[in-house]
Amino acid sequence: MKHSFVTRQRPTLVLMAILAIASVFTYGHAFWLDNSIVIAIFALMAISVGLCYGQAGILSMATAGFASVGAFGTAILTTRYGLSPYIGFGFAVVAPMLLAYPIARALTRLSPMPLSMATFLLSGIFEIAVREGGDFTGGYIGLSGIPRLSIADTAQSMHFLAWGLVLLALFLCVNLMHSSHGRAIKTARHDALRATADGVAVPHLLASTFAVSAAIAGVAGWLYAHHLTYMGPDSLTTQVSIQAMLMAVVGGAQTFLGPVVGAALLLLLTLNLPAAETQGMVFGGILVTVLLFTPRGLLGTNWKALMRGRSSGREEPFARPAQPGSGAAISGTSVTDGVGS
Amino acid sequence: MSIIVDRVNVRFGGVSALTDVSIRLDSGRVVSIIGPNGAGKSTLFNAITGLAAVSDGSVRIDDTDVATTPPYRRIACGLARTFQTPRFDPLVTVEEAVLCGFYPVSRAGMLGALVRTPAVAKEERDHLAACNRLLEHFKLDDMRDAVLGEIPMGQVRLVEVARAIANQPRYLLLDEPAAGLAKPEQEMLTTEIRRLAETGVGILLVEHNFALVRQLSDHTVVLDRGAMLIEGRPEKLMQDPRFVEAYLGASHQDHSEEAAR
Numbered sequence: 001m002k003h004s005f006v007t008r009q010r011p012t013l014v015l016m017a018i019l020a021i022a023s024v025f026t027y028g029h030a031f032w033l034d035n036s037i038v039i040a041i042f043a044l045m046a047i048s049v050g051l052c053y054g055q056a057g058i059l060s061m062a063t064a065g066f067a068s069v070g071a072f073g074t075a076i077l078t079t080r081y082g083l084s085p086y087i088g089f090g091f092a093v094v095a096p097m098l099l100a101y102p103i104a105r106a107l108t109r110l111s112p113m114p115l116s117m118a119t120f121l122l123s124g125i126f127e128i129a130v131r132e133g134g135d136f137t138g139g140y141i142g143l144s145g146i147p148r149l150s151i152a153d154t155a156q157s158m159h160f161l162a163w164g165l166v167l168l169a170l171f172l173c174v175n176l177m178h179s180s181h182g183r184a185i186k187t188a189r190h191d192a193l194r195a196t197a198d199g200v201a202v203p204h205l206l207a208s209t210f211a212v213s214a215a216i217a218g219v220a221g222w223l224y225a226h227h228l229t230y231m232g233p234d235s236l237t238t239q240v241s242i243q244a245m246l247m248a249v250v251g252g253a254q255t256f257l258g259p260v261v262g263a264a265l266l267l268l269l270t271l272n273l274p275a276a277e278t279q280g281m282v283f284g285g286i287l288v289t290v291l292l293f294t295p296r297g298l299l300g301t302n303w304k305a306l307m308r309g310r311s312s313g314r315e316e317p318f319a320r321p322a323q324p325g326s327g328a329a330i331s332g333t334s335v336t337d338g339v340g341s
Numbered sequence: 342m343s344i345i346v347d348r349v350n351v352r353f354g355g356v357s358a359l360t361d362v363s364i365r366l367d368s369g370r371v372v373s374i375i376g377p378n379g380a381g382k383s384t385l386f387n388a389i390t391g392l393a394a395v396s397d398g399s400v401r402i403d404d405t406d407v408a409t410t411p412p413y414r415r416i417a418c419g420l421a422r423t424f425q426t427p428r429f430d431p432l433v434t435v436e437e438a439v440l441c442g443f444y445p446v447s448r449a450g451m452l453g454a455l456v457r458t459p460a461v462a463k464e465e466r467d468h469l470a471a472c473n474r475l476l477e478h479f480k481l482d483d484m485r486d487a488v489l490g491e492i493p494m495g496q497v498r499l500v501e502v503a504r505a506i507a508n509q510p511r512y513l514l515l516d517e518p519a520a521g522l523a524k525p526e527q528e529m530l531t532t533e534i535r536r537l538a539e540t541g542v543g544i545l546l547v548e549h550n551f552a553l554v555r556q557l558s559d560h561t562v563v564l565d566r567g568a569m570l571i572e573g574r575p576e577k578l579m580q581d582p583r584f585v586e587a588y589l590g591a592s593h594q595d596h597s598e599e600a601a602r
Contacts, residue, residue, distance in 0.1 A: 003469060172455045179454035179461060180440075180447035180468070187441055190430040193392065197424070199416030199445035199508065208451050 008178050011256035012171045019163050026159065033155040037227055039267050040162035044220035045244035046251070046259030047169050052213035053245065054253030055177060056206055057189035058108065059116040063217045064240035065126035066096040070218030071225040071236060072130060075143045080136075085149050085226055092222035093215045100214035104207035123238045131233045142232030149226050162223050166260065169216050174256055176212070185209055246283055250290050252297025261299055342368040342403055344389065344420075344512055344543065349398035351381075351388050351567075358384045360568045361398070366512060366543045371534065373546045373554045373575070376564035377587065382547045383425050385564070386514050389545075390422050391415050402512070417445045421510035423501040425517050425547070431490025435481055436472060438489055438500050442507030443468040475503045479529065495522040502530065512543045519550050531556060551575075563587065 006013065026032040045063050052058045073095050074088025107118050130137045137143070152161040176182050188195035188202045195202050225231050243266070251262025266283065273279055294301040344366040351359040359381045366372050374382050387393035389400055391412035400407050407415055416422075421442075429438060447468070449461040476482040479499045484492055489500065502518055515534070519527050527550075534557055538544055548554050554561060555575040563570040563578065565587045571578060578584045 003465075175457040176451075176455050179449060179457070179465065180444050181449065181451055181454045183437060183441045184444050186433070187430065191428050194424075194428040196392070196412050197390065197416065197422055197428075198441050198504070199413050201411070201413045212451070212455065 009171065009174055011174060012167055015170060015257060015260060016167060019167075023159070027156070030155055033159050035267065035271065036159050037155065037162045037223075039264050040159070040166050041220050041223050041227065042244060042247060042267060043166050043260040043263040044169055044223070045217055045240070046247040046263045047166070047173060048213040048216040048220065049244050049248040050253050050256070050259040051173050051176075051216065052210055054248060054255070054258070055173075055182070055189065056185050056209040056213075057112075058104070058206060058210055059112055059119070059245075060210070060213075061116055061120040061238060061241045061245070062123045062126070062214075063244045064236040064238060065119075065123040066100060066214040066217040067221030067224065067240070068126055068130065068231075068236035069096050069099060070221030071231050072137055072143070072221075073218075074222050075138075075146045075225045075231045076136065078147050079143055079145055085147060085222075088225075089219070089222050092218040096214035096218035097211040100211040101207050104210035105203055108203055108206045108210070120238065123241055127233065127237055138231065138233075140233055142230060142235070144230045146225050146229045146231065148229060152226075158227060162227070165219055165223065169219070170256060170260070172212075173216075177256075181205065181208075243283070246287055249297060250286060252300030254296065255299040258297045258299040262297070265298075342511065342543075344403075344545075345399075345401045346385070346389065347399045347401065349385075349388055349400060350396050351384050351393050352396045358393075358567050359388065362564070362567075362569055363398075364545075364562055366545050368511065368543045369538055369541045370560065371538050371544045371546060371558045373548060373558035373561045374564060375548065375551070375554060375561060376570070379566070380564040381567040382564055383516055384567075386422060386516055386545070386547065389415075389514065390420060416508075416510075419511035420514070421505040421508060421512070422514035423498070423505050423516050423518055427494075427497050427501045429489045429497060429501070432488050434486050434488055435492065435496075435500055436476065436485040439472045439475055439481075439503045439507055440468060442504035443471070445508040472507065475507060478533070479503050493521075495526050498522060499526065499530070502533070506537065506542075510542065512545070513537060514545045516547045517549060518546075519548060519553055527553065 022036065026036050045067055048063055048066075049060070052060050052063075070092030073091040074085060077083040077088045077091060078085055103122065107115055110118060131140060133139060149158070149161065152158040177185070184195055184198065184200040184205055187198060188200060188205060192202045195205075221236060224236065228235075244263075247262035247266050248259040249262070250266065251260065252258025266286070269282065269286075270279060273282060290297065294306070344364075346362060346364040346366075348361045348363050349359055350357065350361060362381070362385060364372065364374075364385070374385065376382055384393055388395050391407065391410065395408065402415065402418065402420065410418075433441075447464060449458075449464055453461045473482070476485055479502070481496065481499060481503065484496065489497055492500075498518055498521060502515065505513060505515075519530055522530060531553065534544055534546070546554070546558065558575055560572065561575045561578055562572040563584055570587055571581055571584055573581075
């Protein structure tokens with residue numbers, strides 16, 4: 001039973017059920033459909049973060065960078081060369097992977113902090129390339145007139161396509177993490193040396209995981225470009241990477257549904273904020289609150305144990321039982337452990 | 342078929358951790374390494390598995406010099422090891438930890454794993470079945486869903502051994518596997534090591550429990566301060582004053598009684 005399809009893919013099935021209900025309520029409401037599509041796009045980026053940071057422990061600030069590779073790729077292919085958006089989709093999947101793998105091979109040797117700084121700079125390079133790309137990337141003006149998708153030309157069908165892709169990404173991630181590769185990724189995140197002793201080529205495995213997560217971000221970029229039909233230098237910036245990171249962390253980066261829940265929650269919250277400027281303040285506040293009280297995110301927290309712990313006054317819900325001489329270095333969130341070595 | 346360690350030197354900065362150590366491990370034999378703390382036993386394991394750089398001398402596995410073979414590939418070609426201090430994620434379940442050991446024999450690619458092709462699904466089922474057999478074998482099936490952080494250290498060591506032998510290695514390097522084990526578990530481990538040796542696995546054993554060493558090993562090497570002191574059959578070593586002084590200490594009488602038990 002424990003290893004059955006239903007148990008394994010429960011997150012995907014739960015999301016499917018939630019979507020069925022949400023689709024009924026949003027049906028025909030242009031405003032909610034538009035929001036739903038944006039949530040789906042951010043959910044994809046947050047899933048990308050969940051795989052890369054939550055599972056493999058690579059703190060990447062380049063999520064939006066890879067999304068913009070996919071978005072500008074499909075924008076240029078469709079507007080400049082008149083190619084089909086579906087060729088653009090292929091590009092949006094493959095190009096971020098091909099970029100991410102060699103970069104990760106070079107970067108994952110770094111310890112967590114320099115690694116995230118490096119991805120931060122990488123994201124900056126993508127932005128500069130877009131701005132200085134002249135007519136090719138649209139420069140400061142951007143590229144407009146990106147065609148809508150023939151299979152999803154209305155907001156309603158785009159809603160289904162976008163969430164269909166989220167479900168697919170989730171399904172693939174769940175499969176991956178329940179395979180020998182997934183177990184190796186978890187081992188490598190916790191202790192790279194242990195993974196090596198299991199026979200895992202750690203740099204290759206982490207770089208491959210990074211590449212898969214980049215491909216998911218690329219798909220988000222593809223949706224973004226064909227949904228808004230415009231790509232500009234300010235569309236997918238490092239700011240967006242940080243938002244996606246925040247969504248994953250708030251929802252629970254190590255859980256499968258957490259990033260999706262985080263994306264929905266934060267974007268619905270944004271709708272009700274009085275002004276765009278307050279967003280940074282509120283998001284910052286949420287991040288601090290989550291890290292203080294539920295460092296494993298909303299879905300990663302054992303709420304029952306947390307409540308029980310509160311009432312009985314003691315018992316840390318996330319404290320791992322210490323074994324005399326276990327020797328393993330464990331930090332509070334542990335997601336960045338062992339990446340550097 | 343053998344691992345041949347030939348006059349290996351390992352240096353950490355100015356400190357010489359191993360000096361001219363030579364050991365030969367043949368298939369189906371149990372070779373023990375004993376010595377006081379800091380003698381270089383674990384460093385020798387690291388030199389064989391490639392986790393410590395060998396500055397001089399050579400390590401050959403099945404007549405191939407592995408100087409340029411990265412550690413993970415040495416594991417893939419039939420080497421397995423445990424760590425003196427078990428390295429484990431305390432949040433991982435017993436079953437999952439043992440399943441991790443199947444990685445070298447898994448042929449699934451990343452893309453296959455993503456879509457879970459029928460071949461990958463079948464391989465997963467096979468590994469799960471093999472994992473169940475291992476768990477039963479080590480009497481761990483009751484606690485398969487317990488996380489490693491919550492089970493006794495002795496059981497954690499058994500999980501580590503199960504994880505190491507999951508990929509059916511040809512050479513097994515065990516670093517103090519019996520530390521913290523209760524008597525029945527120790528006997529189970531002894532039987533298992535014997536059984537593995539009979540099926541042709543070469544076993545290199547680091548162990549402080551001299552009674553266990555005497556029971557199991559065909560050959561024993563005594564290391565002291567990174568160099569080989571003496572080697573031979575355990576019974577012979579007991580007679581050697583150098584061994585007694587370096588390892589058992591001055592009050593030989595007490596220890597030999599303890600070891601004889």
